Amino acid sequence: MIRKLIGKVLRRPGKRVLHAKHYGIRRDQLHSGALKVCDRLQDAGFEAYIVGGAVRDLMLEKSPKDFDVATSATPEQVRHVFHRSRIIGRRFRIVHVPFGEEIIEVTTFRGASEAPTDASGRILRDNAYGNIEEDASRRDFTVNALYYDPRSEEILDFHHGVADLENKRLTMIGDPDLRYREDPVRMLRAIRLSAKLGLTIAPATKTPILVHAKLLENIPQARLFDEMMKLLLSGSAWACLMALRENGLHKLLFPLLDKLLSKPETTKFLRIALENTDQRLNEDKPVSAGFLFAALLWHEVEADWIKRQAAGEYPVPALVEAMNTVEDKVQKRMAIPNRYGAAMKEIWLLQPRFEQRTGTRPWRLMEQQRFRAAYDFLMLRVECGMVEQSLGDWWTRFQNASEDERMALMTAAADNGKPAATSSTAARKRRRRKPTGPKAE
Numbered sequence: 001m002i003r004k005l006i007g008k009v010l011r012r013p014g015k016r017v018l019h020a021k022h023y024g025i026r027r028d029q030l031h032s033g034a035l036k037v038c039d040r041l042q043d044a045g046f047e048a049y050i051v052g053g054a055v056r057d058l059m060l061e062k063s064p065k066d067f068d069v070a071t072s073a074t075p076e077q078v079r080h081v082f083h084r085s086r087i088i089g090r091r092f093r094i095v096h097v098p099f100g101e102e103i104i105e106v107t108t109f110r111g112a113s114e115a116p117t118d119a120s121g122r123i124l125r126d127n128a129y130g131n132i133e134e135d136a137s138r139r140d141f142t143v144n145a146l147y148y149d150p151r152s153e154e155i156l157d158f159h160h161g162v163a164d165l166e167n168k169r170l171t172m173i174g175d176p177d178l179r180y181r182e183d184p185v186r187m188l189r190a191i192r193l194s195a196k197l198g199l200t201i202a203p204a205t206k207t208p209i210l211v212h213a214k215l216l217e218n219i220p221q222a223r224l225f226d227e228m229m230k231l232l233l234s235g236s237a238w239a240c241l242m243a244l245r246e247n248g249l250h251k252l253l254f255p256l257l258d259k260l261l262s263k264p265e266t267t268k269f270l271r272i273a274l275e276n277t278d279q280r281l282n283e284d285k286p287v288s289a290g291f292l293f294a295a296l297l298w299h300e301v302e303a304d305w306i307k308r309q310a311a312g313e314y315p316v317p318a319l320v321e322a323m324n325t326v327e328d329k330v331q332k333r334m335a336i337p338n339r340y341g342a343a344m345k346e347i348w349l350l351q352p353r354f355e356q357r358t359g360t361r362p363w364r365l366m367e368q369q370r371f372r373a374a375y376d377f378l379m380l381r382v383e384c385g386m387v388e389q390s391l392g393d394w395w396t397r398f399q400n401a402s403e404d405e406r407m408a409l410m411t412a413a414a415d416n417g418k419p420a421a422t423s424s425t426a427a428r429k430r431r432r433r434k435p436t437g438p439k440a441e
């Protein structure tokens with residue numbers, strides 16, 4: 001009781017000004033473009049701060065993903081200071097200021113006035129401007145409402161964000177129930193940020209999530225897709241997916257997840273695929289979104305592929321048909337942009353070609369643009385027992401072998417009589433016993 005009271009008194013609202021240096025944040029750690037944006041806006045007589053994820057991540061000694069600036073200047077005034085900038089967004093107008101390859105997102109302080117909402121309380125537009133205090137109250141979590149002034153090297157903390165960071169706690173600003181109704185995507189952000197940053201979601205911030213999952217149905221597909229990509233590329237994708245499921249939020253974004261996690265072999269496949277991706281991201285290595293989608297949907301494709309081959313279809317046309325069937329089903333729920341979809345399909349289509357190890361085929365396969373991703377995918381299937389280990393080992397050796405060794409490997413594969421058995425070769429054998437006539441492959 002007394003503890004609660006002390007806690008309440010200590011968490012009284014009000015601005016705290018902290019020296020950034022005390023928290024290990026130096027000006028030179030910040031993006032030079034973001035610093036320039038702040039400097040020029042301040043020179044023009046406006047307030048300007050680096051805000052949000054960048055300050056939060058630096059305090060946690062993590063490197064920020066992007067740099068956002070909050071200012072008292074309106075979008076038009078920002079445009080006036082930076083001639084190459086662009087105003088984007090309707091629901092939430094922001095200005096993109098390009099700096100070389102990077103874009104700095106500049107937002108005008110949001111006001112406390114009532115924004116128009118739909119029947120469920122979802123904010124339709126949030127373009128009423130205000131002062132910094134009001135802006136801080138309209139942000140989602142306390143740890144995201146820290147403002148860094150590069151000139152004074154001070155951090156302004158309006159909602160005990162620093163205390164929450166020190167206690168590794170994620171707390172919604174204001175009434176969590178209302179704030180989730182205003183923007184249900186905040187539920188997904190809560191899950192992602194807690195998994196990615198190792199923060200515990202405060203009980204009052206967590207409880208409403210369990211009853212509000214359905215509100216996500218009102219969110220436009222494109223925004224959900226963006227959030228899904230952020231989850232998958234967060235560096236903690238596996239942890240995010242598990243937490244989404246625990247909180248009943250996965251149905252719209254990952255409708256196949258329950259099915260995948262109902263079997264040990266498909267669970268293992270997904271876990272290894274996502275953990276490998278997480279590891280690559282944490283080592284700053286590039287990852288392919290096409291590979292991720294290929295892994296997420298493979299189980300569906302493979303099941304249909306096996307069924308078709310068992311019914312007598314040849315492996316390659318059966319795979320193409322299976323891919324088309326699954327793609328049609330998925331596109332009805334959420335459109336995968338073509339740039340990812342094309343890579344995903346190439347990775348799948350190259351899988352049966354790993355079984356062909358005679359003539360010039362192995363060389364031709366290695367020349368394919370997606371060979372590396374397809375090989376990684378094959379090895380994932382090997383690791384999960386979907387393909388024989390010997391086939392994976394053969395390809396690993398073949399890639400690194402001299403010409404003579406390669407010839408020996410090919411002879412050995414041919415001497416074995418047949419390629420190492422996979423689900424598709426096994427099905428083909430079954431098919432041969434059937435008295436069906438030949439078909440074109």
Ligand code: ATP
Nearest residue numbers: 052053054065066068138139140144145183185186
């Ligand atoms: P990261 O960029 O690492 O994913 P972030 O917190 O910076 O995390 P952004 O999407 O870049 O996320 O948003 C920048 C800031 O804008 C946030 O820190 C938060 O203050 C605010 N913000 C973003 N989305 C919302 C939202 N849905 N509701 C309220 N505030 C938000």
Ligand code: MG
Nearest residue numbers: 052053066068
């Ligand atoms: Mg950010």
